[in-house]
Amino acid sequence: MKILYGVQGTGNGHITRARVMAKSFEKFGISVDWIFSGRSKDDYFDMQCFGDFQCFRGLTFAVENGKINIFKTAKQLNFSQLFRDAKNLAINHYDLIVSDFEPVSAWAARRAKKTSIGISHQSAFQYKIPKRGNNWFTQQVMNWFAPVDQAIGLHWHHFGQPILPPVIDVDAHTFLPEVDPKHILVYFPFQSLSNLVALVKPFDQHHFYIYHDVAEPIDQGHIHIRPFSRENFQSDLAKTRGVICGAGFELPSESVHLGKHLLIQPVGGQMEQLSNSLALQQLGLATVCQAFDHQILNQWLTNIAQQGHQNQRIQFPNTANALAQWIAEGAEPEQLNNLVDQLWHQAAPKLAVALS
CATH class of the missing domain: 3.40.50.2000 (Glycogen Phosphorylase B;)
Structure with a gap:
């Protein structure tokens, strides 16, 4: 065929x-x-x-x-x-x-x-x-x-x-590394890099890995900016404790499959992402906000610290x-x-x- x-x-x-x-x-x-x-x-x-x-x-x-x-x-x-x-x-x-x-x-x-x-x-x-x-x-x-x-x-x-x-890709997630409790993955390419860096900068007790449109890796203390790479992204996703991202479908799907804590912001004005946010809330699979800010991020980090390393996991x-x-x-x-x-x-x- x-x-x-x-x-x-x-x-x-x-x-x-x-x-x-x-x-x-x-x-x-x-x-x-x-x-x-x-x-x-x-x-x-x-x-x-x-x-x-x-x-x-x-x-x-x-x-x-x-x-x-x-x-x-x-x-x-x-x-x-x-x-x-x-x-x-x-x-x-x-x-x-x-x-x-x-x-x-x-x-x-x-x-x-x-x-x-x-x-x-x-x-x-x-x-x-x-x-x-x-x-x-x-x-x-x-x-x-x-x-x-x-x-x-x-x-x-x-x-x-x-x-x-x-x-x-269920085969790729058969053997998983130990979760790093201080590791947070950030993927929101629809937001400017400067805004994302400003968002996570005060929280130096965690290490934030931000994937964005850059040519080379950049390390600024607890902030680690990485160029787009499927292999490296999957490696960080496997060991991260939580994921900060938009309300698309594929990354939240992988995160739910792996039992990662999710902080979600839907792209404004996009029905699909607004609806995805609603579904994630109804299923109890993510924390949803209309805009990332320091107060929301601080509350989310506090909550996931109390809940433990792994969130509810659905093995698809x-x-x-x-x-x-x-x-x-x-x-x-x-x-x-x-x-x-x-x-x-x-x-x-x-x-x-x-x-x-």
């Missing part, structure tokens, strides 16, 4: 999920060509597993200091380029088109009347899940940004819906392998409900459910 897999490349979460899927596709003998959109090709890193991937402009949002900049977003959107790229993308020789909320591959499949499936967190928003900031316009964006024939949603809980658990199953096997066996829609049921029964007992 040969498939085309499109990945939304604006943030690193979709790419992290794609890396996990790439390993599973190889395991089940599926040949994959990859395309990415949302940023310049030079801005991607650690992409060796995707081979000679294609890169497109696609569609993306402009975020500054933790909030969507509507003016800049509108200015950079180029729908004519999107549809030219979709029209020119050769897809007839593929057996299946898969899109992780990636518009070029999705619209190319729709134009050519090729079967397409979506595997993404965004697909979960087609169902009745916790939502905040949702309205008619945001729902239309979710439905038409990257439209597919069959949308497969991923989330931290099923919420009584046919949604799958997150795609996590190998969703990537299950999806790859399902695709290799023909991606039959009627088998999806069985897949949902099986995977949630492999998760923590409190999340298990039988879906009819």
Whole structure:
């Protein structure tokens, strides 16, 4: 089987999920060509597993200091380029088109009347899940940004819906190092580095590892600034006590899987992140704030010191392998409900459910 897999490349979460899927596709003998959109090709890193991937402009949002900049977003959107790229993308020789909320591959499949499936967190928003900031316009964006024939949603809980658990590299987290109680990981690239440094500077009893857009590592006492690196980031995530980040999906998923304490700030004006924050609060998996400040950080650090090294942990199953096997066996829609049921029964007992 040969498939085309499109990945939304604006943030690193979709790419992290794609890396996990790439390993599973190889395991089940599926040949994959990859395309990415949302940023310049030079801005991607650690992409060796995707081979000679294609890169497109696609569609993306402009975020500054933790909030969507509507003016800049509108200015950079180029729908004519999107549809030219979709029209020119050769897809007839593929057996299946898969899109992780990636518009070029999705619209190319729709134009050519090729079967397409979506595997993404965004697909979960087609169902009745916790939502905040949702309205008619945001729902239309979710439905038409990257439209597919069959949308497969991923989330931290099923919420009584046919949604799958997150795609996590469970094999990479089999043997974990001892947690460093003073180690805190910070990943919020939508905020300026100077603001993040100012946030953590007073708390010199902890060591903060901030991943941001820098060329080389920078150490300033208890503050350690690191360039983007998948390998180094995973190493710090494994041993950290707590994670300070935005309300995306992939990093909180890995953090929950590892039992890390979470302090979350949603990107302002983004329905998905506002809804993720609500879900994390309802599930008791994170502390959520509307803006990081010294008082909130101090309270969070105090609380996690009292709670111990490890937070509530939900050990998610190998969703990537299950999806790859399902695709290799023909991606039959009627088998999806069985897949949902099986995977949630492999998760923590409190999340298990039988879906009819």
